[in-house]
Amino acid sequence: MTVREVCEVLERLAPPSLAYSWDRAGLAIGEPSQEVKGVLAALSVTRETFAAAKRAKANQIVSHHPLIWEPMRALRTDDPHTALCLELAHAGVSCYSAHTNLDVVPGGVNAVLAERLGLTALKSLLDVPHAMQVKLVTFVPESHLPAVRDAVCDAGAGIIGDYTHCTFSAAGTGTFLPGEKASPFSGKKHQVNEEPERRFEVLVPSGRLSDALRALLQAHPYEEPAYDVVPLQGVDPAVSLGLRGELPKPITLGAFAAQVRMNLDVSHVRVVGDLKHKVRHVAVLGGAGGSEAAHIPGGVDVLVTGDVDYHDALAAQERGLAIVDAGHVGTEKWIVPALVRRLRGVFPKLRMVSHTERDPFRIVVK
Ligand SMILES: [Zn+2]
CATH class of the missing domain: 3.30.70.120 (Alpha-Beta Plaits)
Structure with missing residues (x-):
């Protein structure tokens, strides 16, 4: 199969028209008619991801985060990012990303996250105005x-x-x-x-x-x-930025945070709110969702997301909204194996691997 055919399978899951206008999702590098020998799925395209693709003999990388974000003014090998882009192109490795379009669709980043956390009675969280x-x-x-x-x-x-x-x-x-x-x-x-x-x-x-x-x-x-x-x-009510759902029964915020840490397999979570308060109604927003805390509708006890900064935390605290910040990688990495499963269902013979990204943050406590 070709690069275009692999992209088309992903576009059936996450139509490009659902990406936000500022996004850069799509095919960043590659020739659509090129034959695909193997696919590596990853969260981001880094030098480590490229090395993993080479090891797996994969000539297409499918990522959640777009490789090229800012407009490029030069293709210099002394700039680490453009050097990586040039090396990928020289090696004939195409790079396709499904980003905000994959965040908002059924079966996308937040659906996988909600499933991971065992939430039921899922509903849409925030409308997507262009859907x-x-x-x-x-x-x-x-x-x-x-x-x-x-x-x-x-x-x-x-x-x-x-x-x-x-x-x-x-x-x-x-x-x-x-x-x-x-x-x-x-x-x-x-x-x-x-x-x-x-x-x-x-x-x-x-x-x-x-x-x-x-x-x-x-x-x-x-x-x-x-x-x-x-x-x-x-x-379209089926398209939503984030999802809300329920836990089987109310539990304390502290117990829920511990559950999130375990279910998302992360070293730690950061929590905003009173650890003794009971929570049941949960919103999930994978990736950088801290800035959306101010828009979470009433009735949600706790938001699970990543990249929460000090001002997001203060604003949430004032509104009585608890937050569990499990990190950008922790909340999004689960979509990678889901993409591989989807592609494998269509191309059972295609070599396919999922690359587990190391969180760039390290925690030092003493
Ligand atoms: Zn992300």
């Missing part, structure tokens, strides 16, 4: 309705909460007059034909629209299928 939905409407002969419905739904349309294949159809009559060069599915040329049809409609996340349209055009029997794409107000 829009559209309504796709088409008109299809009854005989082909199931095929069109299944194709469009398999492409990611028709999901409402825990339900898939949510569609609606109603009977009606379509008309058409085929021209000289037309080759109609039914009816006669040079006359107005009437055809019993179903009006079929379905919700589509805007990031899945091109896949859904491709599926519709493939499954639809007409030479020129008619369809409407109707923009909708309101954001």
